[in-house]
Amino acid sequence: MNHLERIWLMQTPSRMGPAWREAFARACEDRGWAFAVHERGEPAPPPDPSRSQLTVSWLDWFEGQPVTRFYVQRGTADDSPDILARAGDLGPSEALYEGSLRLAAAELMLQNGADLIDMNDEVVTLQGLGDVSRPCEIAVSQLGSDHPLALYKSAPLKTGDSIRWPPRVFSYPGLAAAPEDGRIELLGRRRMLFNGPNIFLPPGRWRLDAEFSINPPARTELLIEWGFGEGARSLSVVIEHPGRYSVSLEQEWTRVAAADFRISLMIPALAGHLDFHGAVVTRIGDYVAPAAPVLEDAAGA
Template structure:
């Protein structure tokens, strides 16, 4: 290509990421390139009009920033979760949302055939800069923070059929008396949202959620079960009058990187009754075939 290179590297936190930044910074200095690190909430570094530039960023580029080539580098989701947990003591829900957002964007880029470089790779080919080597002798932080809820991100791009289990503890419960560890809650009271979540980001594609709950309604429980994001959901209205364990399967297409929201609402007041949400499994399904035109 003619003109300066504008390379944007989406680098998800992993053991060895800092060593890679050092190696890339040195390679840029040797080649007369500009090098910058773009952190959260910081303005995007703007390139010099006549010099090539490599930006290592926490997420996708800012629209105003010109980019000629993208790269993605990541390790295991557990590494990213562990590193971010050490850097910022946030609640588990916020941590999962942060990590999943980064991987969902990485999935989007790798599905566009953006080169993917494992975090433990010894060499990275940077367009215009060539092969950059990272010393394998640099010590690693050996960080681990296993998160089964993020299992769908173990490989990029995310394969069709990949699954993750989302337990009841990952969801948000509207009533203060609900037990978030077990998913047990009371149905007594007015029409309301009972629970929703886990707000983990999913990339564009078709996703299925298979959830289960036990209920003792003490009458007819008029429920609305939804799966999707915001108003773009697959809905299942159901009236349950018999105690037992029930399973529900819903499928919804994500048109962009958005939160995942499985929710159950009580649509009419009840004077008695309990429910226990057992969690569920999320699965990536094949994309719908394009319509012939």
């Protein structure tokens, strides 16, 4: 039996994605390959037992699926929220959440050795299938440096890549909308003042640098947290004087997970306010998985 290729190609959401899938499907039909599309939440398409197969996915690969080569095909990063908002009737924050999930999952696949191809390439070459020409050219907007997903402007990510998240992309419980200036009145019970932006990051070591100004009515206690889930890094601080403060926290992402930075008021306040000035997130290194334990013969037998 001839060698069968099992290609898994993950696409990040893009205006050009559907046209590329049609081009891949035609190329497979012309060259005797099987073609499949995997949608999120659906079972993984089974491999064709008699033909090579190309599977195009919008998310990650299923462990146990036989694959001979992985590819990631990326469009312009700021396409992602727009495409997902239209396809899934999502609001801006939900679309940003989903778009960053797809981009972080693609980054993880690149970290694990997938080959990178671009939606704007004139021709892409897939192992065994050969050349597939770009089906069309669709104008897409360029990603601005102030976009919440600007971290993903290029791939793969490198140590030192960073993104500034302004106050407007965070969530403020109890407020109808995010304040443009990041001002939060402290009056009230102990509570979370803000959190977010819940944008996904891939595995790696990440540092957050944030600044805020505070005018407390008296002695005030804050809990500052950065990370994801129960493993978030936390810092408890007591503030007795008005001023502008900075904080720097480092955390290791062991998997694709949503980044959450939050500040909570830990004692009730009768007056005062806090101005959040935004945060900068920087990739400071790779995630290194712990080595597997090795059993050695202490007697040297």
